[in-house]
């Protein structure tokens with residue numbers, strides 16, 4: 001059996017061992033609603049893909065450590081005649097079995113009928129509600145019916161555990177294959193950023209940079225892991241600016257927040273650079289403050305450290321700058337307590353990244369901070385944003401927005417900046433911009 005298949009079966013086996021006499025039901029998700037009248041490429045829910053390696057709308061995977069014969073079975077919707085004409089055939093039962101090596105593969109239509117057989121004998125049902133409406137109805141109805149049956153002499157699940165919560169402990173730690181996949185997406189992202197540095201010129205439009213990076217991702221067999229943000233001049237102060245329709249002016253900054261997604265794994269990088277090739281004194285002051293905060297935050301990342309600490313580190317460094325520049329005049333304590341910094345820094349410093357760009361895994365579990373472990377990958381992306389409409393900002397900073405973002409792998413002894421090849425030192429950027437064709 002190919003290593004890829006074996007690898008996924010091992011993941012399922014590991015997951016099965018963590019379930020307490022349970023049955024897990026994972027949905028690939030529904031295709032786009034027909035009323036939208038377009039067909040777009042389907043992307044399975046990440047947790048479904050994580051175990052099955054299959055992009056297949058409506059597909060359901062069932063894992064059980066109590067069923068007498070099947071530890072892993074699948075339910076697949078086959079293509080009807082109309083689908084065969086318009087969108088091509090779907091994966092068939094045989095092909096699905098071949099791809100996944102599941103113990104059994106059934107037509108989707110048999111799911112409702114066969115479900116009680118999988119629920120019987122299980123103490124816990126692991127299922128995430130809300131990913132597939134039609135499936136929710138079948139699963140919940142069966143769960144309730146079984147619980148209410150009189151004189152039923154078989155064990156049935158007494159609780160529904162959130163499946164995503166159980167999968168999270170796996171997905172938050174990336175294995176070697178996953179890290180290699182992230183590196184591959186970063187490679188394309190790196191090429192896109194170098195091209196963007198090269199091509200940015202006054203007079204061009206932000207969407208032209210967007211087109212350029214999209215082209216590079218697509219050429220590498222991927223897509224954008226989220227809509228790219230290309231924000232020039234004061235648009236860089238808008239956090240999720242996606243219009244990308246302004247003409248890039250001489251003398252301003254350009255902020256590019258973008259990443260490739262290849263084979264279900266994402267990159268997410270931000271760089272901010274001067275269109276003219278040289279930072280002005282004021283642009284540089286903000287830039288260096290953000291860069292220093294970013295480096296400081298990255299420097300504390302290692303196993304054993306509480307995850308929320310890197311945000312706190314970046315935040316405090318940014319606040320120091322705001323106090324130094326007399327933009328905030330209160331005490332540091334008060335600024336933090338009353339969140340006065342939010343006018344200039346309204347977002348948090350990063351997120352886990354992996355199969356989803358904002359990947360599974362909160363920073364706190366039951367009110368307690370999560371601890372960094374080797375194999376986690378996190379973005380570190382502080383910024384400062386001086387919007388034109390904010391009062392009290394020194395004139396010289398108005399309209400300046402800077403964000404710098406890298407993807408960081410937690411290693412056994414510390415961390416590795418996976419996106420380190422994409423320059424971020426002001427002088428490095430200026431050097432590259434000067435060498436433009």
Ligand SMILES: [Mn+2]
Pocket residue numbers: 268351379381405
């Ligand atoms: Mn990000």
